[in-house]
Amino acid sequence: MKLIHYKNLPDAVTGSVVSVGNFDGIHKGHEALIKEVVQRARDKNLASIIVTFDPHTRSVVQADSVQPVLSTLEEKAFLLEPFGVDYCAWIPFDRKFAALSAEEFADTVLAGSMRAQEWVMGEEHTFGRGHAGNKNLLQSGLVRNHIYIFPVASLKREGTIVSSTEIRKKIVEGNVEDAVAMLGHPYLVSAKRVSGIQQGSQMGFPTLNFARPVSNKVLPPPGVYAAMLEHGAKKWRGAFYFGNCPTFSNRDFHLEFHEFDFTGEVPGEGETAHLWLHALVRKDATFATQDELVHQMKKDVTSIQNFFAGEGLCR
Numbered sequence: 001m002k003l004i005h006y007k008n009l010p011d012a013v014t015g016s017v018v019s020v021g022n023f024d025g026i027h028k029g030h031e032a033l034i035k036e037v038v039q040r041a042r043d044k045n046l047a048s049i050i051v052t053f054d055p056h057t058r059s060v061v062q063a064d065s066v067q068p069v070l071s072t073l074e075e076k077a078f079l080l081e082p083f084g085v086d087y088c089a090w091i092p093f094d095r096k097f098a099a100l101s102a103e104e105f106a107d108t109v110l111a112g113s114m115r116a117q118e119w120v121m122g123e124e125h126t127f128g129r130g131h132a133g134n135k136n137l138l139q140s141g142l143v144r145n146h147i148y149i150f151p152v153a154s155l156k157r158e159g160t161i162v163s164s165t166e167i168r169k170k171i172v173e174g175n176v177e178d179a180v181a182m183l184g185h186p187y188l189v190s191a192k193r194v195s196g197i198q199q200g201s202q203m204g205f206p207t208l209n210f211a212r213p214v215s216n217k218v219l220p221p222p223g224v225y226a227a228m229l230e231h232g233a234k235k236w237r238g239a240f241y242f243g244n245c246p247t248f249s250n251r252d253f254h255l256e257f258h259e260f261d262f263t264g265e266v267p268g269e270g271e272t273a274h275l276w277l278h279a280l281v282r283k284d285a286t287f288a289t290q291d292e293l294v295h296q297m298k299k300d301v302t303s304i305q306n307f308f309a310g311e312g313l314c315r
Contacts, residue, residue, distance in 0.1 A: 001087065009089065015047070017037050017049070017116070019051070020051040020121065021052065021053075021125065023050060027167055028155055031083075040150070041086070044118075048085050049089050050089070051114065054073040060098050068168055070168060078274065089113075101129050102127055116147050117146060117147060119150070123152060167179050168218050171219070175280075177280075187277040189217070190275070191213055193271055207256035207257055210254075210257070211255070212242075221283050222244070223281070224300045225240040225278070226239070247286050260301070
């Protein structure tokens, strides 16, 4: 799959099947749309394209507040890889683009830049200035562009529509396992490796340190998590911590990963790795002594090992 600017679709692509949206988190609701796009494109020998926006549309339309996101643009592209999508086409979203009417969007972006022949869209999806565009407008007004519309119903879990908004709430609350169930995959945090101060090694728990993600990236409460680290073709299970180490006089907020048995080449400093969060083990806490912290860390490791063995967490 290739990540491209929406105006840079290769000339060799003469037609496509698209889906359009923020696709924040690439959750199970998105999965139905994406799979439909890929299948339809393969059946008709067309390109499959997921069209997304960066920054998130709400950050421009509701510019008075910062819009938290589950996925950066690069994380979206990474999450799309397993689906077999041909292109992730990103639109730099700003006030000028937000002012496009539904008809202008359909003509210039869908029919023009994307050369779309079919659009797979969420049942309740709207687009264009004032949310004026919907499936009815498209089905009646896009005949001139020969774009056929295929609505997909919203996915529900336990009576609640699976949405990026609901997943953000779950993560902020620390309900990572519930969020993972709605996402359909562990929560992804991509981060660059940075140097550490070797404090973990001194306590018998060597770690790889990572830079904090962009400020609007949604993170669960500081604490310890059952997680996996992915780099290249390797994946390692381990304990993921982020916070400011309150036991040691509040270090700067940072991320670190302790793997139980590293094999193979680990990411070098400056390289990006993918951290997959599965479940919260415990929230951050201050311990009276380093020995108390080490004792708790041993319990954390045992709990995480049990989790990956299918035995659940011992909280």
